[in-house]
Amino acid sequence: MGYVYLAIAIVAEVVGTTAMQASEGFTKPIPSIVVVVGYGVAFYFLSLVLRTIPMGIAYAIWAGLGIVLIALTGVVLYKQTLDVPAMIGMGLIVAGVAIINIFSRTTPH
Template identity: 70%
Template sequence: MGYVYLALAIIAEVLGTTALQACDGFTKVLPSSIVVTGYGLAFYFLSLVLKTIPMGIAYAIWAGVGIVLIGIAGAIFFKQIPDIPAMIGMGLIVSGVAVINVFSKTVSH
């Protein structure tokens, strides 16, 4: 169940961060509400994740996947297209998360 909660935490964080771009300094009510709700849910689910997945591993996955999804959301919703070095960097982050999940004995499966 830990990985289900982790996926929910990541989704909530990505929604919150995407809305953060649109809330215009918390001057727009709907995007601001999504930011607060998204981050609240993200941290709630992350707290549940930490019952079964070690903190460092959970955070590495959360941050790594979140960075890539935020990059995609920025490209789709705000036309913020990452350049080649940014895409390579994101690829390295995904590779690092994959190495952790495949090879680390710290990960509880």
């Protein structure tokens, strides 16, 4: 269940961060509420993840995939652009997460 909880935590964090952009500095009530709920859900499920996945590994996956998903959300929803160095860097993040999951003995398989 650790990876299911981790996926929920990542999605909740992406929702919360996306809503933060929409909240316009917490001046819009509905997106502001979504930020608080999104991060609350994210941290709750991340705490459940830490029961089965080591903290460093869980956080690396959570942060790495969150970065990539937030960047993609920015491109799709807010028409933000990514230059080549940004895309290469995010590719390296995804590669790092893949290496952790495929080769690390510290992750449950």
